[in-house]
Every structure is written in structure tokens, then in C-alpha cells.
Amino acid sequence: MKLLPLRSDIQVETTQQREPATAMIEIDRVSQIFQTSGRQSHLALSDISLTIEDGAFVSILGPSGCGKSTLLYIVGGFVSPTKGVAAMMGRPITGPGPDRGPVFQEFALFPWKSVLGNVMYGPLQQGLKSAEAEAQSRALIEMVGLKGFEHFYPKELSGGMKQRVALARTLAYHPAVLLMDEPFGALDAHTRTRLQNDLLNIWERDRKTVLFVTHSVDEAVYLSDKVVVMTRAPGRIKQLVDIHLPRPRRRSELLLDSHYQRYVVDIERMIDDTSEDELRP
């Protein structure tokens, strides 16, 4: 596949000229309690407050079962919080909407639609003319590196290709925020690396706000401006870590970078430190 040219010349400028950050998403004292079988209840999220700025790439990092995906689903409007409010651009979130585009670990493609049909689905739903939707979708399919596969069905594609389609399908309806729920979690290491690189390249183009859930420390540090480290159940925010690494980032350079290594080691320590968890009643 063709990689997009890295526009390092322009990128430095845009980084410096960016307007003062405004809040895109505000999560205010959100708790989530799930009723399990019987009369038991499970506290999945406890009193989470978090502000995500416009154009920021924010990762939510934590062990499995810490409620990090639930937090993403609350922002998506797929799950209503038991307590607290999540708001997008000042408006409380009451349900899903095309301003927030999810990309799931399970891909969730429409298996009865071809690659092109999947990507065109959102634009057509938004009332675009068929020819226009197709032209836009073809361009997106090319951007995610799947030119030539427009008429393939999801069943015929590998996991990495499916996730590329899912990303293109979500980008096609121009959400203001991308909600990525462990999108590369089901992929092998090699495919995962390629998709991380391509995602960063695509993100560099328009710098959409991204909320990215992962349990991989490397992935979170490599991609993000900010990493939200969460504790094991009940999920609380343990620490916010700002990642001051220059962009555009090149993986090969970053792996040798001592600042990058420092971030990874520090965050790994934070996650291993369970003393705080055990103190909780």
C-alpha cells in the first residue's frame, strides 16, 4: 500500500499556530453501576471528570475491566451514565450522533455490503447524492490503502483490512470526534504497527479530536497528546500524563528516544502500582 507523504514542513507551523484549546468533550463526575445477576451491582466507573480539548489525541489506558470502554460508550451516547453528565461542545450527550464516530475492536462492518457500500453508508444516510457519496468514499478507501478492494465483501478481508474499512466508514460521515475502542486489539503485532502509523498519518491531515481506548502503554504514548491512566475496578482516573513528544512522530525514531522510553516506563510503573486500589473499600 502507498503511505501518505509526511508533511513535516507544514506540520511544524500548524502545531505552533494552533488556536488556544477549547473543550470538545467534558465528562463531569460520571459513575456507572451495572446490575449483575441477582441483586449484585458492579461499580464500573467511579466519579470520572475529564476534559478533552478540540483536536487532541487522548488515550484512555488501563487494565481490562477498568471501565475504559464504558467511558467511551458514554461519550458515544451508547450507554447512559448512572450518575454525572458527559457533554459535547457544551451540550449534554443524550444518544449517539454523527458528530461522534466509533471504531470498534470487533470492526462491526455490515457484512452484506461491499467495502464501498460500507463506506458510502454514512454519507448516503446524511442525504448525499449517490455519485457524490461514491466519489468521496472511493477517495477515503484509497486513503486507508484499500484501493482495488472496493467491491470485496468483509468476509473476504483480513482483520487489518477490515479495520481500515471501519475507519474509512467512520471518517466518511465527518464526525468531529473519533471514538476508538481498542481498534487494533484484535490484530497481530505487525499489522497493528502498520495501522498505528497509518492512523497517525491520517490524523495529521485534519487533527480531529480522538478518544482512543487501549491497554497497550506503547500504543498510548506513541499516538497521544495526553494519556489518561485508569485504575482497576472500580475505574477511576489515576493520573493524567501529557505526552510532550514532537509531531509528526516516526516510530523508528521514537523507539530510540529517551523521553519516549521514560514515558513508557513511568506509566507502566503507575499501572503496576496497585497499592491505591487495594486501599479502596
Added chain:
Amino acid sequence: MMTARDALSRSAPFLACLGLLGIWQLAALALKTDSLPTAWEAVRAVPSILGDKESLVNILASLRRMAIGFGAGVMVSVPLGLTMGRSRGVASFFNPLLMIIYPVPKAALMPIIMLWLGIGDVAKILVIFLGVSLPVIYHSFQGAKAVEEKMLWSGAAMGLSAAQRMVRIVLPAALPEIFTGCRTGLVLALITMVTSEMIARQSGAGNILFNALDMGQYDTVYAMIIIVGAMGIGLDVAFESLRRRLVRWSEPGFDIPIGFA
């Protein structure tokens, strides 16, 4: 080599039919009773039945009732099954009702239905409708229940309303399962068609069959069985080719992932 094997596997259904007829022929020759004519006699009676205008009208009337009963059954059962699959409340309301109807042979309801509706088309169509409904409801229900939540969320994020998600996501996603139900429903429609005409003798393929049985015309009886069987095979083949065209995307043979990141 391959072509010979292909030819053999393609002609296997015909060979099976010929084999069955051959065994029948031998058995009839050996038994020599009136109630079992030879296969040849039965097959020879088929053209004379189909050539007879009145019989043909009867058979076409049967098929018409079956088509209406099947069509109405699918039109009602698919939306009901899909809604049950996506709503626990609707499912727990309808489940007990369906569980009561399920074990009752639909033809056994025929006498009661005849009391209300007479022995005309309406009663027979209603019985066929009931026969078709249960497998179609059950499979639509299973298909809708199995739809991935995240697929529906993806649709919701694109702005699809609950009703649109039902029609444009749940329905196509459940389609392979719905077709499985419809295929069973089609066979049951044929069975209930014949049995309804057996009870309410007025017209139809079942009527010809049982009249001939009363009059001891055994070659006609067996010829009608052959005709009904052929209708079953014909409908099933037509249905399968339709199914394969519409849900090709879910066929296992279609599953050839490409090695590509």
C-alpha cells in the same frame, strides 16, 4: 478426471430418483397387489393428470392458496420474529402464545377453523399461514437476537433511527437465518396445503389424491404423490437459488481471506 467426477455429483439427484423408482418397480412386481401399482404405471398416469383441465385447475388452485398462505405467513412472521429478537418485552409476551401453538399439528385445527370459516379458500389459507409462521418466526427471532450490538451502534452513530436500524441493519443481518426459516416454512406450507384439502374436500391436489384413493384408482394416487413431491423439489430448488443470490455474502465457501495487512 475432475469432469467425470463433476458430472457424477451433478447427476446424483437424478440417479437417486431413478434408484427409488427402480426399487419401487421391483417391489410392486414382486408384491403384485392392487394397492401398489408399479412405478411405471404411476409415472405414466402423471401426464394424463396434468393434461386434464379440471385436475390442472385444481392443482393450480392449491398452489395459489399455498402462495397466499406462505406470503402472508412470511409478511407477518418476519417483522414479528425480528421485533421479538430485539425486544425482551415483546419476546416474553409472544413466547408463551407460540409455545402453545407450536406442538399442535396445524391440520388438527382444520375442523375448528372450518366451523368458523367454512371449507373454502380462507380456511385453508389460514391453516397454511399457521403452518408457515412458526419456523419463520423462530428463525427471524434467532437471527435478530444474534445481530452484533456494535453493528447497531455504528448505525445509530450514522444517524439511523430505531425503525431504520430494524429495517436496514437487523433485517439484512438476519437474512441468512430468515431464509433458513422460510425454507422450512415452504415445505410445511406444501404439507399443510395437502392435508387441509384432505380434510376440507372441495378442490385441490389433496382432493384429487383422496378422491382417487376412495375410488381405488391407485395409479392416480401414486401419480399425485409424485406430482406433489416434484412440486416440493421444484419449489425448494427455486428458493435455494434465490437465497444463494441474496445472501451470497454469508456463504461459507465465500470465506477466502486475503493475506494483507
